Amino acid sequence: MKIGIIGLGSIGQMLVKAFTRSKAASADSLYVYNRTREKAEAFAKDWPFIVCDSVHECAEKVDVLFLCTKPLDILPVVDEIAKDQTVQAHLVSAAAGVSLGDLASRYAGPVSKLIPTVTSQELHGVSLYCCHRSVSAPDREALISLLDHLGKPEEVNESTIETATILTSSAPGLIAGILEQFAQAGTRHTPELSIEQTRRYLVETLLGTATLLQAENLGFDQLIERVATKGGITQEGLEVLGKFLPTAFDEVFAMTTQKHQLLKDMIAQQQKA
Numbered sequence: 001m002k003i004g005i006i007g008l009g010s011i012g013q014m015l016v017k018a019f020t021r022s023k024a025a026s027a028d029s030l031y032v033y034n035r036t037r038e039k040a041e042a043f044a045k046d047w048p049f050i051v052c053d054s055v056h057e058c059a060e061k062v063d064v065l066f067l068c069t070k071p072l073d074i075l076p077v078v079d080e081i082a083k084d085q086t087v088q089a090h091l092v093s094a095a096a097g098v099s100l101g102d103l104a105s106r107y108a109g110p111v112s113k114l115i116p117t118v119t120s121q122e123l124h125g126v127s128l129y130c131c132h133r134s135v136s137a138p139d140r141e142a143l144i145s146l147l148d149h150l151g152k153p154e155e156v157n158e159s160t161i162e163t164a165t166i167l168t169s170s171a172p173g174l175i176a177g178i179l180e181q182f183a184q185a186g187t188r189h190t191p192e193l194s195i196e197q198t199r200r201y202l203v204e205t206l207l208g209t210a211t212l213l214q215a216e217n218l219g220f221d222q223l224i225e226r227v228a229t230k231g232g233i234t235q236e237g238l239e240v241l242g243k244f245l246p247t248a249f250d251e252v253f254a255m256t257t258q259k260h261q262l263l264k265d266m267i268a269q270q271q272k273a
Helices: 010-021 037-046 055-061 071-082 100-104 118-122 137-148 161-168 171-189 195-215 220-227 233-242 245-272
Strands: 003-006 030-033 064-067 090-093 111-115 126-131 152-155
Touching (some): 003 055, 064 071, 071 100, 100 111, 118 171, 126 137, 137 152, 171 195, 220 233, 233 245
Parallel strands (some): 003 030, 064 090
Antiparallel strands (some): 111 126
């Protein structure tokens, strides 16, 4: 299978690395177009792929084409691809705010959405996807097979994808932010511990926690029961967190809902232009 990627921002670069590391693509089956060719050529020195001169060249050579541009650039790229009615590629948008309907209204071929996660670079994490009804069973299976190389693919409805995005794609950044505050607090409380130490402790603990949860198929509540004895330090700490974390996370979801709606409104205006 020939794979194409439009745009070498963080998502595009992550896909190149993940497909290469997992051997889902080889240097002669991965095609990339970036607006700045020099950036693509420089990146290809470490992660070999074929550098394309245009969106059209990339689209006509591949079976699956991942669109990794900024959200407001997605539909203009689709319009450019759709000019050539011989292009048969399965278009997969990795941009928030662009609906399957938006894509299908401008391109006659199969279209899908992908919400990747930065952790896929290490071949772990959840890749959210949803397919338009125009996607055939073989095209769907081919996409799932590709996403299997990135970690765990999960099909979602467009109605749930925004919330699921916070729990998957945004979560690494949110978790890192929480852990940084945890590390800083540890250093404030005990200055003899350096910030490098507290960060290192938390990273190893996070890795061990995730491994244990997965290895023993534990629920979060089951792990809490193992660690938090009644009246103990962990239990008291959980009670402190329980006073404000629910409200904080509710605010995170409310804020992201507003951001998604703003983006969709901007894309709707773009459609009318």
